[in-house]
Amino acid sequence: MSSLANGTDDIILSAKALTKRFAGFIAVNGVDLNVRRGSIHALIGPNGAGKTTCFNLLTKFLQPTSGAIRFNGRDITALAPAAITRLGIVRSFQISAVFPRLTVLENVRIALQRRRGDSFDFWRPQRVLSAYDEEALSRIEEVGLTPFANAAAGELPYGRKRALEIATTLALEPEMLLLDEPMAGMAQEDVARVSALIRRISANRTILMVEHNLSVVADLSDRITVLARGEVLAEGSYGEVSKDQRVVEAYIGAGHE
Template identity: 80%
Template sequence: MSAAMNQSPVASPKADIILSARGLTKRFSGFTAVDSVDLDIKRGTIHALIGPNGAGKTTCFNLLTKFLQPSAGKITLNDRDITRLSAADISRRGLVRSFQISAVFPQLSVLENVRIALQRRRGDSFDFWRPEKVLSAYDEEASARVEEVGLSSHLHEPAGELSYGRKRALEIATTLALEPEMLLLDEPMAGMAQEDVGRISALIRKISANRTILMVEHNLSVVADLSDQITVLARGQVLAEGTYEDVSQDERVVEAYIGAGHE
C-alpha cells in the first residue's frame, strides 16, 4: 500500500465556513449601500457585524438573510449557492433570522407561541381550532425551548404581559423551535434596560454552544463580551476584521466608529 493511501484525509478549510459572501453589492437608485463585501462566518462562532450609522450593516444583514436580493455578488451556505433563494428557502436549510416570527401573539401563552413555531417547522397549518389533544403533542418540545431561554416560570402567562426583555427571549425561543444551524440576530439589545441586556447576553452565549451566530449590534460592551470575530463596515465596505482587541486598536476603526461613538 502506498504512503499516499496511508495518509489521513485533510479537512477542507471550507468545512469550517458555514456562511460566505463574495463581492456582495447592493445599489439603490445609483447609491451603493453595500460595496463588494467579502465575508466568511466560521462554524460554531459568534460573529458581530458593526459600524457607524450609514455603514451598510443593516443592508448587508438583509442581503445575507435574503430579505433583499443583491445587485451583484454570491452568497453560499455550507458551500451551496443561496444567492437567489428566498428567506423561506434558506430558513428550511437551517439559516434563520431571529424575530422572523417577531410579533408575538399577545393573547396566547408563552407555550402556545412556541407551539405555533413548531407547527410551522413541521409543515402543519396554524389551526387554532384544532383539538387540544392534537396540539398538545407539541407541548413537550415547546416546553423544552421555553426552558432553554429561561422562561419556564412564565410558561402559561400571556405573551403580552411579559417584559420587553422576556418578549425578546420568547422570540428567540420561537426561532430555536425552527432548529436553526445558524442564527442571525438583528440588534438583539435594542431598546433594552441594562438588566435585560445582561439577561439576553447570557442567553445568546448559552444558545451558541451548538450553533453559529451572526449579529448586528451597536452595544460595544456586548460585542466585546460575546464575539469571537468582528467585521467592521464603513461606507458599505469592510474596514477591518478580527477579534475585539484587534479591531478596537485599529486606527481606522477608532476614527470611523469607536472614536465617533465617544465624542
C-alpha cells in the same frame, strides 16, 4: 465566548463581493464575509455603514445587485427567505415579533407547527395541539422562560419578549441564527440576561449578529467585521479591531463608546 468547531476555519456562511445598489446609491459595496461554524460573529459599524442592508442580503430579504452568498457550500444567492429557513438559517428582527395575546407556550407551539409543515390549526382539539407541548416546554426552558409558560406574551417585560422570540427561532431548529440588534431598547438588566442566553444557545449553533452595544460585542464575539460606508473596514477579534485607528476614527470615535 463560544468554542470554535475543532479550532478549524470551517466556513458555514460566506459572501463574496456582495453589492447592493439602490437608485443613485451603493449601500453595500463588494463585501467579503466568512463566518466560521460554531462561532459568534458580530457585524458592527456606525449608522449608515450598511449593516442592516448587508444583514437583509444575507437573509434574502433583499436580493443583491451582484456577488454571491453560500451556506454550507451551497450557493443560496437566488433563494427566497423561506427556502433558506428550511436549509437551517433563521433570523430575528429589531422589533420583537411575538403574538401578544397568545401565551408563551402557544407562541412556541406555533413555531413548531411551522417547522413540521403543519398549518396553524387553532381550531383543532386541544389534545392534538398538546402533542407539541413537550418540545415547546423544552425550548422555553432553554431560554429561561419556564415560569412564564402560561403568561400572555404581551404582558412580558421587553427582555423576556426577546427571549421568547429566540425560543420561537430555536423551535425551527436552526443551524445558524442571525440576530438583528438583539439588545435594542433593553434595560441593562435585560442586556445581561439576553447576553447570557445568547452565549448559552451558541454552544451548538453558529450566530451572526448586528449589534450596537460594544460591551456586548466585546463579551460575546469570536470575530468582528466592521463596516463603514458599505465596505469592510476591518476584521478580527475585538482586541484587534478596537485598536485599529481606522475603526477608532470611523466608529468608536463617532460617539459609540
